Amino acid sequence: MIHVSLTHYLVVSAFLFSFGLYGVVTRKNAVMVLMGIELILNSANINFVAFSKFGNYGLNGQIMALFVIILAAAEAAIALAIVLNIYKTFAHVDVDKINNLKE
Amino acid sequence: MSLYDVIFYLFALVTLVSAFMVVTTKNIVHAAFYLLFTFFGVAGIYALLGADFIAVVQLMVYVGGILVLILFGVMLTNKITNVQIRSGSTNLVAAAVVIGIFAGALLTMMLNTRWLVNPGKTLITTIPQIGSLLVKQYVLIFELLGILLLIALVGAASIARKEEREK
Amino acid sequence: MSDITLVNLSLIILLLPIFGFTILIFFGKRFPKLYLLETTFLGIAFVLAAIIGFVKLGTLTEHTIIFQFTWIDFGKLPLFGHLKFILGVKIDNLTAIMLLVVTLISFLVHVYSIGYMHGDKRFSRYYAYLGLFSFSMLGIVLTHNLLTLYIFWELVGLSSYLLIGFWFEKKSAADAGKKAFLVNRVGDIGMFLGILILFTNYHTFTYDSIFAAIGAGHLPFNSPAWLTAAGILLFMGAVGKSAQFPLHVWLPDAMEGPTPVSALIHAATMVAAGVYMVARIFPMLTADALLVIALVGGFTSFLAATIAITQNDIKKVLAYSTISQLGYMVMALGVGSYAYGFFHLVTHAWFKALLFLGSGSVIQAMHHEQDIRQMGGLRKKMPITYYTFLVATLAISGVPFFSGFLSKDGLLLGTYAFGSLTGHILIPIFGFTVVVLTAFYMFRLVIITFHGEPRNQEKYDHAKESPKVMTIPLIVLAVLSFFFWYSPNPFSSESGWFISKWIPTPHSVVPENMRFNFMKTAGEAAGHVQNGGEAIVHSPMYMEALHHAHYPAMILSILLAALGIFLAYWIYQWKKVDPDMLADRFNWLYKFSLNKWYFDELYHATFVAGTVGLGKVLAWFDSNIVDGVVNGAAWVTRKVSQFSGAFDHYVVDGLVNFSAFASGFLGLVLKKFQTGKVQTYVVFVVFSVLILLLIFRPF
Numbered sequence: 001m002i003h004v005s006l007t008h009y010l011v012v013s014a015f016l017f018s019f020g021l022y023g024v025v026t027r028k029n030a031v032m033v034l035m036g037i038e039l040i041l042n043s044a045n046i047n048f049v050a051f052s053k054f055g056n057y058g059l060n061g062q063i064m065a066l067f068v069i070i071l072a073a074a075e076a077a078i079a080l081a082i083v084l085n086i087y088k089t090f091a092h093v094d095v096d097k098i099n100n101l102k103e
Numbered sequence: 104m105s106l107y108d109v110i111f112y113l114f115a116l117v118t119l120v121s122a123f124m125v126v127t128t129k130n131i132v133h134a135a136f137y138l139l140f141t142f143f144g145v146a147g148i149y150a151l152l153g154a155d156f157i158a159v160v161q162l163m164v165y166v167g168g169i170l171v172l173i174l175f176g177v178m179l180t181n182k183i184t185n186v187q188i189r190s191g192s193t194n195l196v197a198a199a200v201v202i203g204i205f206a207g208a209l210l211t212m213m214l215n216t217r218w219l220v221n222p223g224k225t226l227i228t229t230i231p232q233i234g235s236l237l238v239k240q241y242v243l244i245f246e247l248l249g250i251l252l253l254i255a256l257v258g259a260a261s262i263a264r265k266e267e268r269e270k
Numbered sequence: 271m272s273d274i275t276l277v278n279l280s281l282i283i284l285l286l287p288i289f290g291f292t293i294l295i296f297f298g299k300r301f302p303k304l305y306l307l308e309t310t311f312l313g314i315a316f317v318l319a320a321i322i323g324f325v326k327l328g329t330l331t332e333h334t335i336i337f338q339f340t341w342i343d344f345g346k347l348p349l350f351g352h353l354k355f356i357l358g359v360k361i362d363n364l365t366a367i368m369l370l371v372v373t374l375i376s377f378l379v380h381v382y383s384i385g386y387m388h389g390d391k392r393f394s395r396y397y398a399y400l401g402l403f404s405f406s407m408l409g410i411v412l413t414h415n416l417l418t419l420y421i422f423w424e425l426v427g428l429s430s431y432l433l434i435g436f437w438f439e440k441k442s443a444a445d446a447g448k449k450a451f452l453v454n455r456v457g458d459i460g461m462f463l464g465i466l467i468l469f470t471n472y473h474t475f476t477y478d479s480i481f482a483a484i485g486a487g488h489l490p491f492n493s494p495a496w497l498t499a500a501g502i503l504l505f506m507g508a509v510g511k512s513a514q515f516p517l518h519v520w521l522p523d524a525m526e527g528p529t530p531v532s533a534l535i536h537a538a539t540m541v542a543a544g545v546y547m548v549a550r551i552f553p554m555l556t557a558d559a560l561l562v563i564a565l566v567g568g569f570t571s572f573l574a575a576t577i578a579i580t581q582n583d584i585k586k587v588l589a590y591s592t593i594s595q596l597g598y599m600v601m602a603l604g605v606g607s608y609a610y611g612f613f614h615l616v617t618h619a620w621f622k623a624l625l626f627l628g629s630g631s632v633i634q635a636m637h638h639e640q641d642i643r644q645m646g647g648l649r650k651k652m653p654i655t656y657y658t659f660l661v662a663t664l665a666i667s668g669v670p671f672f673s674g675f676l677s678k679d680g681l682l683l684g685t686y687a688f689g690s691l692t693g694h695i696l697i698p699i700f701g702f703t704v705v706v707l708t709a710f711y712m713f714r715l716v717i718i719t720f721h722g723e724p725r726n727q728e729k730y731d732h733a734k735e736s737p738k739v740m741t742i743p744l745i746v747l748a749v750l751s752f753f754f755w756y757s758p759n760p761f762s763s764e765s766g767w768f769i770s771k772w773i774p775t776p777h778s779v780v781p782e783n784m785r786f787n788f789m790k791t792a793g794e795a796a797g798h799v800q801n802g803g804e805a806i807v808h809s810p811m812y813m814e815a816l817h818h819a820h821y822p823a824m825i826l827s828i829l830l831a832a833l834g835i836f837l838a839y840w841i842y843q844w845k846k847v848d849p850d851m852l853a854d855r856f857n858w859l860y861k862f863s864l865n866k867w868y869f870d871e872l873y874h875a876t877f878v879a880g881t882v883g884l885g886k887v888l889a890w891f892d893s894n895i896v897d898g899v900v901n902g903a904a905w906v907t908r909k910v911s912q913f914s915g916a917f918d919h920y921v922v923d924g925l926v927n928f929s930a931f932a933s934g935f936l937g938l939v940l941k942k943f944q945t946g947k948v949q950t951y952v953v954f955v956v957f958s959v960l961i962l963l964l965i966f967r968p969f
Binding site: 003004005006007008009010011012014015016017018019020021022023025026027029030031032034035036038039042045046049050052053054055056058059060062063065066067069070071072073074075076077078080081082083084085087092093 | 105107108111115118119122123125126131134135138141142145148149151152153154156157160161164165168169172173175176177179180195198199201202205206209210213214218219220221222225229232233236237241244248251252255256258259260262263
């Protein structure tokens with residue numbers, strides 16, 4: 001049996017990314033779309049930390065992961081605020097019914 | 104197969120299965136709780152990679168902060184009383200096909216690339232080093248992120264605020 | 271007591287008021303009794319300052335305590351060098367004395383305000399602002415570098431603005447706040463530039479490091495002129511804050527604020543911050559810079575004293591008197607009479623705060639009447655206020671046995687010696703003239719306000735002595751205005767603690783050829799180069815000049831003060847000469863003084879009107895020239911377009927119609943993709959990435 005290597009982590013992250021993307025594309029509810037985005041950010045973070053360890057880059061990768069987490073927090077707050085605003089305007093949060101961009 | 108490997112597979116399994124459930128389950132509240140397990144799994148993976156501080160931050164910020172925010176979002180935008188906390192999906196087939204191909208391409212890339220592997224020594228704890236990096240080399244980014252969070256705070260409050268009624 | 275304990279105590283003193291401010295700002299409305307907390311904090315701060323003062327001045331007299339740490343270290347930067355910010359606290363005798371002055375006056379004003387501001391609807395906020403001010407002022411006193419000095423400098427400006435405009439419902443108060451803020455800004459720009467010059471050259475904000483670098487022979491941009499420029503630019507900050515000519519116009523207007531605030535900020539402490547700052551940077555001032563400082567100070571003191579003679583608002587008289595006395599201190603520093611300049615700052619703080627608080631007591635008794643022509647005879651109604659006010663008046667007039675005499679005499683002695691050594695006799699002339707004027711206008715104020723018969727019987731009948739919370743601070747300050755606190759000899763302060771022990775004049779670090787001749791050490795005068803020596807500044811020549819001037823200067827100042835007092839009694843008490851007749855005879859002089867030398871009008875006519883005028887010119891230019899050009903261009907364009915319209919109609923339209931048809935067709939096709947749904951777009955993105963992957967094949 002092969003020992004766990006960098007590739008293992010990368011594969012996990014690739015799957016996580018694909019799931020997240022799938023969630024973003026298919027879900028109707030805006031909050032669910034947000035969850036998909038969080039999955040994508042997590043998969044990117046796994047890559048950062050994994051490369052940081054296996055590529056001998058010191059802690060720089062981890063710092064980047066930390067910054068991504070901070071940004072994710074900010075993004076979640078803003079996105080949620082936008083979702084609430086959408087809810088106030090349309091009385092629902094189904095992204096597939098919100099197609100004002102079309103006009 | 105060492106204990107390390109076993110733990111890794113366990114965490115990977117938890118992460119991926121719950122992530123899959125997040126994107127497929129109909130019930131939003133369930134999805135949020137599956138997301139909780141995904142975050143736990145990812146935190147475990149961080150810990151396995153020797154990133155103890157990131158793992159703790161992952162738990163504190165994602166589980167303690169973002170997940171709670173998302174649950175708030177669910178509660179505030181759905182009529183809980185109607186028990187209708189369900190959410191449909193669209194374009195299932197087309198999306199599955201495109202993303203399947205995409206995932207395939209991604210996996211091929213991950214597996215076929217010859218990564219430069221040169222593991223450094225694992226630190227017992229990373230916290231002092233991360234702390235000193237944050238206030239020395241990355242101090243500017245660190246400060247900027249602080250300002251960004253402040254802006255996000257104000258912005259979120261101002262976006263979500265109720266419009267004042269016109270007089 | 272160890273150094274670090276003293277540093278910790280000083281930091282506690284610094285943080286107590288801001289702590290009170292935070293509490294009051296957030297909870298003041300809910301718990302209206304919280305102002306007592308802030309007052310207690312200041313009381314504690316005063317006790318701690320007294321401990322520091324006792325230890326520092328008593329046992330560690332020769333020892334300067336510096337505590338510093340690196341705040342941010344950016345490392346080596348391209349084009350600049352090593353950039354790091356060091357913050358810290360410096361406690362020397364100057365600091366210890368200033369701590370005492372600031373905390374005690376602040377505490378007394380807090381107590382006094384309980385009576386004076388009683389029933390004000392923003393009572394808590396008033397105390398919060400006082401706390402903010404105390405914090406900022408203590409910061410200025412404690413800091414050991416120019417960076418934090420500048421920050422606290424702006425903070426006192428802000429709290430001053432807030433307190434001047436405290437009754438902002440009154441338009442005049444709001445305007446006065448704005449005026450103070452803007453005028454101060456003019457000075458602060460200079461100060462900022464000065465700091466930048468020093469920082470660009472020495473890469474540090476710390477006073478001692480800058481002095482050390484200058485002392486080692488590094489001049490800013492390798493030019494002596496830049497060193498002078500840096501000194502004068504820094505002094506500009508003091509010109510703004512200490513209300514020196516030509517930026518003195520804000521201080522009289524600042525009297526719109528509550529009277530205790532005038533006592534604390536606009537008489538005793540904040541305006542003295544400018545003097546304190548000049549004292550701090552004293553070692554790096556060149557002879558030219560010192561001369562500028564001395565002339566500005568001397569002229570300011572003369573100017574303000576001549577205005578104070580004719581003012582009828584009790585607070586305005588005191589305000590101009592403050593400007594005049596500040597000019598004295600600045601002049602003293604300028605002539606190298608460092609210790610006396612600072613000494614006068616301290617004595618002036620007590621008796622000027624006392625004068626303001628006393629005037630507040632009068633104003634309150636007269637139901638917010640500030641015109642002295644409505645007062646008179648108040649001596650019998652308000653004995654405590656009268657006698658304390660009289661003590662302060664005697665002190666400020668320079669009568670022996672009071673503190674003001676000691677500091678003023680020493681300061682005048684310095685100008686006298688300076689004049690005789692350098693030939694700039696204008697400076698001592700200003701100094702001695704102001705003695706007469708000061709004694710005259712102060713006694714005029716006392717006589718008109720307290721002596722004689724009441725002029726407004728109705729208000730007089732309602733007047734009564736202020737409550738104890740207001741009179742006790744007056745008594746404390748009056749006690750501090752006697753001589754024995756400062757020197758055992760009532761006629762000379764040379765044997766006093768200030769001059770002989772506490773405030774040694776710092777050694778100048780500027781190159782020898784840029785100093786006044788007399789400001790060299792004995793060694794340098796004899797040809798030895800000596801750097802870094804402490805406290806020996808004056809050459810034997812200077813000491814001799816001082817010695818010669820000693821008795822003439824003292825006798826002259828006593829005589830002149832007596833003359834001023836006598837004139838005031840002659841005119842106002844015994845009414846030998848009718849003041850109105852004098853005003854008629856010297857009509858233009860009287861008008862000139864009454865209208866404050868027309869400075870407000872001058873500034874209004876030049877800067878304000880200039881700005882407005884420039885705006886009008888620009889507006890005219892905009893509406894006539896620019897619009898004309900635009901209109902002309904429009905006419906030409908119209909003609910051209912009429913022609914091209916015809917061309918368009920027949921030739922281009924055909925093409926356009928065709929392309930419209932073509933793009934319409936395309937649009938029909940492309941429209942299918944534009945669903946308006948974000949998710950569809952995401953799929954497109956994924957698809958495009960896939961195509962890119964296919965093209966580049968990274969695997």
